[in-house]
Each structure stands twice: as C-alpha cells, then as structure tokens.
Amino acid sequence: MTNTELLKGTLSTIILRMLSEHPRLYGYELTQLVKERSGDKILIKEGSLYPALHKLEADGLVTSEEVYIGKRVRRYYKLTEPGKKATLLSIEELRGFLKTIEDLILPFPGNYVPAK
Amino acid sequence: MTNTELLKGTLSTIILRMLSEHPRLYGYELTQLVKERSGDKILIKEGSLYPALHKLEADGLVTSEEVYIGKRVRRYYKLTEPGKKATLLSIEELRGFLKTIEDLILPFPGNYVPAK
DNA sequence: TTTCTATGCATCACAAATCTATGTATTAAA
DNA sequence: TTTAATACATAGATTTGTGATGCATAGAAA
Numbered sequence A, B: 001m002t003n004t005e006l007l008k009g010t011l012s013t014i015i016l017r018m019l020s021e022h023p024r025l026y027g028y029e030l031t032q033l034v035k036e037r038s039g040d041k042i043l044i045k046e047g048s049l050y051p052a053l054h055k056l057e058a059d060g061l062v063t064s065e066e067v068y069i070g071k072r073v074r075r076y077y078k079l080t081e082p083g084k085k086a087t088l089l090s091i092e093e094l095r096g097f098l099k100t101i102e103d104l105i106l107p108f109p110g111n112y113v114p115a116k
Numbered sequence C: 001t002t003t004c005t006a007t008g009c010a011t012c013a014c015a016a017a018t019c020t021a022t023g024t025a026t027t028a029a030a
Numbered sequence D: 001t002t003t004a005a006t007a008c009a010t011a012g013a014t015t016t017g018t019g020a021t022g023c024a025t026a027g028a029a030a
Helices: A011-021 A027-037 A046-058 A081-105 B011-021 B027-037 B046-058 B081-104
Strands: A062-069 A072-079 B062-069 B072-079
Touching: A011 A027, A011 A046, A011 A072, A011 A081, A011 B081, A027 A046, A027 A072, A027 B081, A046 A062, A046 A072, A072 A081, A081 B011, A081 B027, A081 B081, B011 B027, B011 B046, B011 B072, B011 B081, B027 B046, B027 B072, B046 B062, B046 B072, B072 B081
Parallel strands: none
Antiparallel strands: A062 A072, B062 B072
C-alpha cells in the first residue's frame, strides 16, 4: 500500500467492508475497487491480499468459490452470516479507533491546556 | 495499547504531537498524558514507548536530557528543529490517512452504487 | 516495619501483519 | 512478438508493538 505502516490492522476491515456492499468479489477485483474508491491512495498488494483473504476464510468469515473464465481461474469471495456480524463489529472498532486518534492529534487553538 | 494492530505506525506521530504541545516531556509523563487525553483508550506500553523514543532521538527529531529527582532519574525529551518540521509532516500524513480510511468505510445510504 | 502501589528507566523474545520478490499462467493490445 | 493487464499464490524479510522481565526509588497503607 502507499502508507505501508499506517495500514496495519485495517486491511481485513476494508475487505469486509467491500464485501458488505457487493454480493461477491474476487481478489483482483477487490484491489481495483479499493484503488478506485480511495483515489489511488490505497493499493493493496497481492502479498497482503491473498493471505488476508485466506485468513478470513479460515476464520469462517467468508467462503470462496472457483469460477473459470475461459481457462483463467477466478476465486470469488462472499460473506458468511458470521462474517456479516463480524463486519459490523470490525467497522465499529475501526471507526472508534480513527475517532480516538483524530481527537488526540487534533489541532488545538493555541496551546493545549490540560484540565486541572 | 488497547487495539494493538491498529496503532501500528501511529505511535511516533502521537509522541511528536504531544511534544509539540509541551516544551518537554519524560517517558512516563508521556504515557499518562496520552492515557488521559484519549480517555484511557490508548495505553502506551513501556516496551513500545522507550524504543520509539530512542529511535526518534537516533533520527535527530528529539533530544533528551537526564534529570535527577532526588535519587530517581528522569529523561526529558524535547523536539529539535528538524523534529518540529517532521511533526507537521507526520501529522499531515496521518490525518490524510485517517480521512482516506474514513471515506472508504463510510456508511452508505443503502448500497454503494459505483460510478459509471 | 513491611508490603503494596506508583513512578521511572530499559531490554529481549515473540507475535502479527504487511511488503518485496518470485513464480506460474491466460488474455488482449500494441 | 512483446508488453501490459489480469489472476492466483507463497516464501522470506521487515516493521512494529506487546508481554515479560529486570532494576530501583518513593510514598501510602497495613
């Protein structure tokens, strides 16, 4: 990805989020979707994507299905029922985190004055 | 910290941010400040903090000074001039990242409809 | 007086997540 | 025919933070 370190921990949530909008997606499609939706800012690497997808599947949050397009294989992923619940929780958690960090690095008017 | 994975890459920016509000801080003080300012959500561990501070110093973004309080040692850190510049950049970058992720996991009205 | 808690620094072994690099293969365009 | 895009996958290296541990001072509680 572009920012490397900062993305840690957000990838699976992003994947789940994308799958919650689309009935099914395959890996490459997912990277393109995220790339497009982020204005080319988040470029998911294959070396990150596939392990992440495999882990989500191993955890029972998604299922996959191979589809042949001519001779080329595609592996479509979709959310399971537990996966849908996990998605909501995961997004909630990420959002809370973002809020926390934002508040922390907020620009203060002048200098910060700690509470007495 | 509380969320472990999500914090990756944000720690040094948080430290720099705190130092930009206070002329100088020592390690323990910093953890308490962040704990307080985050509503007990971000608890910086010693195993994260001190290596991070040492790295910032090695990179020339902060300088430190030992101060004895009775027999007890404190090591105060403050921003260098390059550190001040780096702080601005670092915060800018983090903020951009937060915005990008937020937009990506935004709750859509109904289902997302990709642009044609 | 002893013991617990807080203060205060530090380092090491480990785990988790992602990246880089690499590999294989199909397909379409130049 | 060569390049770029599509499409999957894995191995090894790197980064970052955590947990555990160690050492020591200081104040409060018991």
